[in-house]
Amino acid sequence: MPLTAAHWGVYRAEVLDGRLKALHPFEKDPDPSPIGQGIVDVIDGPLRIRTPMVRKAWLESGPATERQRNGQDEFVSIGWSEATKLVAGELDRVRRQHGNRAIYGGSYGWSSAGRFHHAQSQLHRFLNCIGGYTRSVNSYSLAAGEVILSRILGDAASFIHAPQSWHSVAESTELLVAFGGMPVRNSQISAGGTGYHRTVEGLRQARDAGVSFINISPNRADVSAELEADWIPVRPGSDVALMLGLAHEIQNNGWHDLDFLDRYTHGYSQFAAYLTGKTDDVVKSAEWAAGIAGVPEATIKALARRMARSRTMISVGWALTRQDNGEQPFWMATALAAMLGQIGLPGRGVAYGYGAANSVGVERRQVQYAAFPQFSNPVNEFIPVARIADMLLSPGAEYAFDGETLHFPDIRLVYWAGGNPFHHHQDLTRLSEAWQRPETIIVHDYCWNALAKRADIVLPCTTPLERNDIMITPRDRFVVAMKAVIPPVGQAKNDHDILRGVAVELGVEDRFADGKSTDEWLAWIYEESRVLARKSDVVLPDYERFLDIGWHETDLPKDPIDVFTAFRNDPETAPLKTPSGKIEITSTDVASFRKASLFPFPAWYEPTEWLGCASSDLPFHLISSQPAEKLHSQLDHGRASQSAKYMGRTPLTIHPKDAFALGLSEGACIRVHNSRGSCLATAEFDANLMRGVVQMSTGAWLDAVKMEDGRLLCRNGNPNVLTRDGRTSSLAQGPVAHSCLVAIEPYGCPDPSQAYQPPIIRKIGR
Ligand SMILES: Nc1nc2c(c(=O)[nH]1)N[C@H]1C(S)=C(S)[C@@H](COP(=O)(O)OP(=O)(O)OC[C@H]3O[C@@H](n4cnc5c(=O)[nH]c(N)nc54)[C@H](O)[C@@H]3O)O[C@H]1N2
Ligand SMILES: Nc1nc2c(c(=O)[nH]1)N[C@H]1C(S)=C(S)[C@@H](COP(=O)(O)OP(=O)(O)OC[C@H]3O[C@@H](n4cnc5c(=O)[nH]c(N)nc54)[C@H](O)[C@@H]3O)O[C@H]1N2
Ligand SMILES: [Mo]
Numbered sequence: 001m002p003l004t005a006a007h008w009g010v011y012r013a014e015v016l017d018g019r020l021k022a023l024h025p026f027e028k029d030p031d032p033s034p035i036g037q038g039i040v041d042v043i044d045g046p047l048r049i050r051t052p053m054v055r056k057a058w059l060e061s062g063p064a065t066e067r068q069r070n071g072q073d074e075f076v077s078i079g080w081s082e083a084t085k086l087v088a089g090e091l092d093r094v095r096r097q098h099g100n101r102a103i104y105g106g107s108y109g110w111s112s113a114g115r116f117h118h119a120q121s122q123l124h125r126f127l128n129c130i131g132g133y134t135r136s137v138n139s140y141s142l143a144a145g146e147v148i149l150s151r152i153l154g155d156a157a158s159f160i161h162a163p164q165s166w167h168s169v170a171e172s173t174e175l176l177v178a179f180g181g182m183p184v185r186n187s188q189i190s191a192g193g194t195g196y197h198r199t200v201e202g203l204r205q206a207r208d209a210g211v212s213f214i215n216i217s218p219n220r221a222d223v224s225a226e227l228e229a230d231w232i233p234v235r236p237g238s239d240v241a242l243m244l245g246l247a248h249e250i251q252n253n254g255w256h257d258l259d260f261l262d263r264y265t266h267g268y269s270q271f272a273a274y275l276t277g278k279t280d281d282v283v284k285s286a287e288w289a290a291g292i293a294g295v296p297e298a299t300i301k302a303l304a305r306r307m308a309r310s311r312t313m314i315s316v317g318w319a320l321t322r323q324d325n326g327e328q329p330f331w332m333a334t335a336l337a338a339m340l341g342q343i344g345l346p347g348r349g350v351a352y353g354y355g356a357a358n359s360v361g362v363e364r365r366q367v368q369y370a371a372f373p374q375f376s377n378p379v380n381e382f383i384p385v386a387r388i389a390d391m392l393l394s395p396g397a398e399y400a401f402d403g404e405t406l407h408f409p410d411i412r413l414v415y416w417a418g419g420n421p422f423h424h425h426q427d428l429t430r431l432s433e434a435w436q437r438p439e440t441i442i443v444h445d446y447c448w449n450a451l452a453k454r455a456d457i458v459l460p461c462t463t464p465l466e467r468n469d470i471m472i473t474p475r476d477r478f479v480v481a482m483k484a485v486i487p488p489v490g491q492a493k494n495d496h497d498i499l500r501g502v503a504v505e506l507g508v509e510d511r512f513a514d515g516k517s518t519d520e521w522l523a524w525i526y527e528e529s530r531v532l533a534r535k536s537d538v539v540l541p542d543y544e545r546f547l548d549i550g551w552h553e554t555d556l557p558k559d560p561i562d563v564f565t566a567f568r569n570d571p572e573t574a575p576l577k578t579p580s581g582k583i584e585i586t587s588t589d590v591a592s593f594r595k596a597s598l599f600p601f602p603a604w605y606e607p608t609e610w611l612g613c614a615s616s617d618l619p620f621h622l623i624s625s626q627p628a629e630k631l632h633s634q635l636d637h638g639r640a641s642q643s644a645k646y647m648g649r650t651p652l653t654i655h656p657k658d659a660f661a662l663g664l665s666e667g668a669c670i671r672v673h674n675s676r677g678s679c680l681a682t683a684e685f686d687a688n689l690m691r692g693v694v695q696m697s698t699g700a701w702l703d704a705v706k707m708e709d710g711r712l713l714c715r716n717g718n719p720n721v722l723t724r725d726g727r728t729s730s731l732a733q734g735p736v737a738h739s740c741l742v743a744i745e746p747y748g749c750p751d752p753s754q755a756y757q758p759p760i761i762r763k764i765g766r
Contacts, residue, residue, distance in 0.1 A: 038638030050490025052083030088505030106136030109419015114469030119418025132379035143734030144326030154577025166202025172347025180317020181222020182355025195478025245289020257341025267586020344568025370528035650717025
């Protein structure tokens with residue numbers, strides 16, 4: 001059976017009479033993910049988009065016609081030749097009238113695995129061929145972490161994605177302290193695909209080797225029960241205060257490593273003055289921290305002692321960056337690890353997000369494989385990715401970002417391929433308003449999700465099962481030949497072929513496709529990768545043999561990976577790429593940003609929304625975390641996701657005592673609401689949660705009803721109608737989904753959700 005790959009793993013595809021019958025786990029994967037099963041029934045189901053579509057009102061009245069806030073617009077099915085001409089015509093009109101900067105092509109999102117058919121790479125290369133586009137920078141995942149680590153360690157990606165391996169943790173760690181836990185549901189995922197799910201095995205090996213785990217999280221289940229972690233429940237958004245309390249206790253007892261701080265870090269004394277209260281008259285003692293984080297003072301003191309006396313690894317989850325002042329947790333965890341003086345030693349130091357993805361901690365050789373080249377972008381304009389609604393609502397407005405003063409461009413056309421802003425963005429009522437501003441919105445997708453229903457022109461793309469591709473990523477040890485196992489469904493085309501058609505219309509086909517067919521591009525990517533691999537002493541088989549066997553497992557590194565080792569061994573010859581060459585506990589750069597209004601060292605700032613908030617009477621903190629049974633909104637209509645719904649709706653987990661106080665029975669329909677909007681959910685009791693904290697997974701397709709006051713109610717349980725479209729700070733302008741307070745009430749007879757109904761589709765002329 002031929003192989004296929006997704007961000008959630010590699011599978012063998014069983015096909016019967018030209019239809020996908022089943023997916024079977026790849027025989028080399030010790031812990032395959034059930035997420036893959038989601039595609040089996042929906043690949044050719046009723047929600048599949050089979051022909052190009054144009055929003056009826058747009059077709060009749062042209063660009064800038066109002067879009068329905070509830071996504072209930074009607075569509076007209078058209079042919080490829082007409083659709084391609086419409087898209088080319090609109091791109092050309094907008095670039096002539098307003099310049100290429102008026103095209104927003106950031107197109108953030110995960111799309112599918114496969115190195116060539118990566119929708120964003122395809123779109124970005126295409127847009128660069130026609131004069132460029134306004135782009136986006138950084139991620140929703142951890143924008144604040146990316147920006148702050150670049151400042152204090154001189155680089156973000158290598159520190160985030162290549163911490164010490166599971167092998168090294170099992171060998172050398174004594175105590176693993178995980179802020180935000182290490183939920184293994186999230187390690188099913190690896191960007192670009194994975195042939196080997198390693199996290200569960202890695203954690204078990206660590207346990208068997210005697211590693212002790214501390215789970216610091218509002219949810220006991222954030223570390224698997226089998227690891228027998230000590231659970232320290234913490235108020236969401238208060239981890240930095242807790243870390244400061246630990247740091248103070250360590251300093252007060254003289255347990256900090258002054259030699260390390262002196263040799264390897266910059267600006268400890270300024271931070272120490274803040275710790276002891278010299279800076280702002282507040283001593284960041286364990287007692288002070290206890291009052292903020294809701295953790296007993298004695299627990300903080302005992303943990304500080306244990307951390308100072310053990311070979312300690314601190315892990316800090318990505319979720320902690322998706323909240324108000326989300327730059328601070330990574331910064332403070334780094335400072336805390338530096339005080340312990342263990343950074344760069346085997347099994348010790350700091351890691352950014354064990355468990356957040358399978359790639360974090362997995363052993364593999366670091367090879368920069370080839371990708372589909374994108375050319376350079378002639379347009380300079382960009383936005384921090386989560387500022388999309390701000391940009392659309394306030395063209396020209398000034399804002400501060402990472403030390404710079406920027407202005408939002410005036411966007412007339414939005415082009416999205418491979419992401420879903422009506423999944424990923426916060427405050428969807430606000431995004432729906434902002435979504436009225438562009439004159440034209442073009443989307444490639446394969447299913448009628450909330451984004452496709454809100455586009456003007458929808459171009460149907462294939463799924464990976466309908467195209468040949470290669471899974472080849474620096475984050476995994478496997479390279480896999482992905483095979484087209486069924487023909488394209490309906491008239492769906494590969495993103496590359498869709499754009500190639502538009503490129504023909506605009507006279508740039510030669511530049512875009514470089515005279516190569518798709519199979520020639522695949523061979524090119526493989527051969528280039530082989531050359532790059534060889535430079536890192538990694539040998540890939542020749543292409544024919546690779547295609548024949550279908551996969552290749554690269555050998556594992558001889559030495560454990562630790563990005564800090566070289567620096568630890570010799571900070572003079574292997575300095576960090578920071579202004580001081582050292583770990584910047586006090587950041588030279590941040591100190592120079594006049595608009596930042598932040599201390600130049602890690603510090604505690606009270607979030608806008610959290611359980612300690614005096615100005616709010618909303619009783620619950622909502623954690624909208626990653627869904628266990630899917631990746632974001634992908635395949636929410638498939639069987640894996642649907643089987644996790646409760647009475648057809650997304651469950652909201654709540655502590656049973658909180659539920660009793662509200663008079664809720666298990667399985668009851670509830671309305672979750674705040675000043676931004678509301679959504680329906682099903683109450684599910686879970687004593688693993690801290691009281692006052694409720695949890696809903698993201699990913700339910702938006703089914704919005706516009707209420708009388710203009711706010712949206714989602715009948716299908718998308719928590720992003722509730723979350724705040726705020727910014728972490730002027731440093732990263734990252735998203736803050738996890739800083740969110742809500743109220744909950746029972747809700748009588750709900751109307752059924754329309755989320756999984758395709759729109760009304762007309763034929764031309766009717
Ligand atoms: N409240 C809250 N919100 C969050 C988060 C949170 O924790 N809480 N997490 C945030 C995070 S970390 C992230 S990364 C974002 C994720 O947000 P996204 O990455 O935007 O979410 P996906 O659902 O993966 O969107 C991918 C889209 O690409 C489409 N697609 C798949 N394959 C292809 C293809 O080959 N071609 C094309 N053209 N399309 C394809 C899918 O159908 C889907 O619509 O969400 C963010 N939003
Ligand atoms: N199955 C599956 N796996 C995924 C994804 C998916 O959609 N589905 N998405 C992938 C992506 S794009 C990303 S970026 C990663 C994200 O990985 P993470 O950011 O780690 O994921 P989350 O699920 O948002 O949060 C993890 C846990 O953090 C805890 N938490 C939330 N706020 C706080 C806080 O203030 N303090 C503390 N101490 N804990 C807190 C919550 O209890 C939550 O369960 O996951 C990846 N893995
Ligand atoms: Mo993410």
